[in-house]
Amino acid sequence: MNLLWHYKEFDELTSAELYEILSLRVTVFMVEQDCLYNEVDGKDPKCSHLWCTMDGKILAYCRIVPPGVSYEVPSFGRVVSHPEARHLKLGHQLMRNAIEIIQNHFQTSQIKISAQTYLKNFYAQYGFEQTSEEYLEDGLPHMEMLRN
Template structure:
């Protein structure tokens, strides 16, 4: 079981910011062997969804309101620590992210840029692919929308 907390950038503690950036780097840069600029200047306007287990961030997403990133609210930087994936925390963090968008942005339509191999995972949460596959930072992605 993970505890989920939603915070603005200014509400994050220094340790939380360090941990979430470390987790994103660990998975997106090291594990996926993808050199890209994770610290992109967008964290300041995002809502941060933290999945915490035993005092450590093991799952995370960041959320944007309509117009901040896409034309609809969006979920990005979806990540679960490799050693914690067996527990289904990816599903927990996505459900919490969808609820946070409804609560904070009063909207239900959500757009994501999903890694192609995760299409079925996101379909379980009501997202459907739209458009063609494309490369983002060298990794195949597809846009998906949840109505």
């Protein structure tokens, strides 16, 4: 298995990379999860982007959100795995890489996220604790979580 990890600022993305990233996000969040929302929300140009490919196909992705964009502390979001690659459990490596990038780039271990409620235990494995009541975001149950 020839997995390659990529990390780029928005302005470094090629048009093909951006197309593939948005395509995967729309496929999972809007089609698979049947959630209509503004996928192109204006945050991507302010963020950096982390993803994994195999044979040129994006299998896992998230965006790294700097402080002041979503929260007062760094965050990550749009965490997604390709439906055909979920058996590879790349979400775990994605989390380790995203946390390491945030710690190194922003010199903090504090990360705040808006997590789909069903993923609470997944994020808890990486030190995230629930800090809000459950709420609906784009029609899906979410909660804020914080890692110190």
